[in-house]
Amino acid sequence: MTDAFSFTLHKTDGMARRGDFVTPHGRVQTPAFMPVGTAGTVKGLTPEVVRDTGAEIVLGNTYHLMLRPGPERVAALGGLHTFMNWPLPILTDSGGFQVMSLSSLRKLTEQAVTFRSHLDGTMFELSPERAIEIQALLGADISMQLDECLKLPAKRDEMQRAMQLSLRWAERSRRAFESRAREGYALFGIVQGGDDIPLRQESARELIDIGFEGYAVGGLAVGEPQDVMLKVVEETTPALPADRPRYLMGVGTPSDLLEAVARGIDMFDCVMPTRNGRHGMAFTRFGQINLSNARHAHDPRPLDEESPHPAARTYSRAYLHHLVKANEILGAVLLSTINIAYYQALMAGMRAAIEAGRFADFRTDTLAGWSQGDIAAV
């Protein structure tokens, strides 16, 4: 336990940063990748398996938990850490992104967003204050402000309107968070502004004026090409304070992670390692490997005999191919495990490289390795 949320920056290498932050449930080394525990579970994996991949923090989705089983019930059951048996740090999103992408009949006002549950049609209201309340009920170590997230491309006046609404919601979120005074817990603000750099920089300045324990770059990975995303990242991170963690939300491929760390990002979350794992795809040092491909049917080699994770060293490609073709649950379980472990190994590699001042070499070597897979790991 510590009194306050704290971030320590140990080393920089170019714009890449090596640090850690301390939460009530423990320390997280950065750059960090957070597996996504959508509905109170990283899909298919026990918490022990998730920990053994090297993950030090997971993400929980406010939207999903709000609908089912409900934050009041999770709180009555001891909070999300106890509920899902994950004793390490948890970051929760605010629900805004899923309201936009999953629910129907949304109505957005200055006050709140109302929407219909995609599960059973029940109407819900989510305001900045309720999003903070829900995340407090869940017991999140790090909460996120409610924001409005647009799909890209979007018109500039739309991006500006959404960014400014998100700023007003940031201020209300901060006030609601302060009123609860949970020592050591953190609230992150979210930079918006679409792909418009001046809007992004304005958003960053205004958020810093309000003051947060960390800053996220939101509204990316929503359909734009990688170069657009990276351009926004590299023009935004210099506007953020060096002594606070920076979180690129919902990103991404291994390549996205490597390039975003090179541009000063410290934290990531993405469903890709688990979702692709459920669809027969493996992330490896050699790029993405599609295990449903018939050429793996006779291949006795493991995915990566030098992997730090036993599952990637042990099971043959032929066996994984068999599990995928037979639609066996274990295929989803093993590939989700292997993929999260690869993401964690990639982050550990980046952390070590930054410490050693050789991040540029690590990036070159890693990119070269990926070119050996089934498809370009862009």
Next chain:
Amino acid sequence: MTDAFSFTLHKTDGMARRGDFVTPHGRVQTPAFMPVGTAGTVKGLTPEVVRDTGAEIVLGNTYHLMLRPGPERVAALGGLHTFMNWPLPILTDSGGFQVMSLSSLRKLTEQAVTFRSHLDGTMFELSPERAIEIQALLGADISMQLDECLKLPAKRDEMQRAMQLSLRWAERSRRAFESRAREGYALFGIVQGGDDIPLRQESARELIDIGFEGYAVGGLAVGEPQDVMLKVVEETTPALPADRPRYLMGVGTPSDLLEAVARGIDMFDCVMPTRNGRHGMAFTRFGQINLSNARHAHDPRPLDEESPHPAARTYSRAYLHHLVKANEILGAVLLSTINIAYYQALMAGMRAAIEAGRFADFRTDTLAGWSQGDIAAV
């Protein structure tokens, strides 16, 4: 490694038996329950998880592996132990039961059964010799003879015909098995005869004349009431040699296991702990618990705080209920784990009770415990 398959009977208590057998991949304590690894995987579970439940042997299905990925491919990949990363003993069935229950366009002759794969319509032929060959290719520690398995009730002349065909196939299976001479590996004969006791006893006598390392009671758990099944078991086991293991195929509920051990059975396999686990059902000391039931939604208690398995002690009923309602893979994974662990704990309890000469008390106490669950654990 040992030179020959060997079974040791340590203790009896009434008709209940405490023993062990030794295979090329290790020792198995009896009475034993074998989790079913249908298609080269105990559904949803890594081999480490299966071992941690206490399982010392798993079953593989010849029918499923014959269709996909094919026994020649499994052999080329090092055999089933290597393929599925399970270093302990494996028993394989002969495929006969699944041919009858899953495939279409079966044609049964004296020579063999031909059938159409339920996966892709390919025609296959399975003879007693091919069944032995497949199981040798898989590398099974214990192989089963090909037999003909009828659904019950059936007419006496049908049961007699199938039993006699199974005996002729037993003899051919034995010859095919001997011609391969795999030191320490075992072949079990299968007693048939439906619910007709004289047919069963004739079948047992003839099989003993052929000579096997162990004897199975087949053709049960195919629709008959429990009392019919137990009657056949108790009239059959006395006809089997005391110095060989006795295996009741495809059985059953915890109650079936308890009652069959009381009647001299040493080995079991069943998909019930995994299949029911995938459908939200938990097996516990308190009987079966249906976790989809709304009354568990707020219940912070674990399934069994005194369980030897951490999953049964750790996760709340409310969390398991949530996973089941949200159709999360982890629900299937945790309940399959918990159920196999309960089956293993039940077997361990029976073994300890037989050793201590208090099997009757154990049976009474166990039956009393089950009456506390959601539904009678019959």
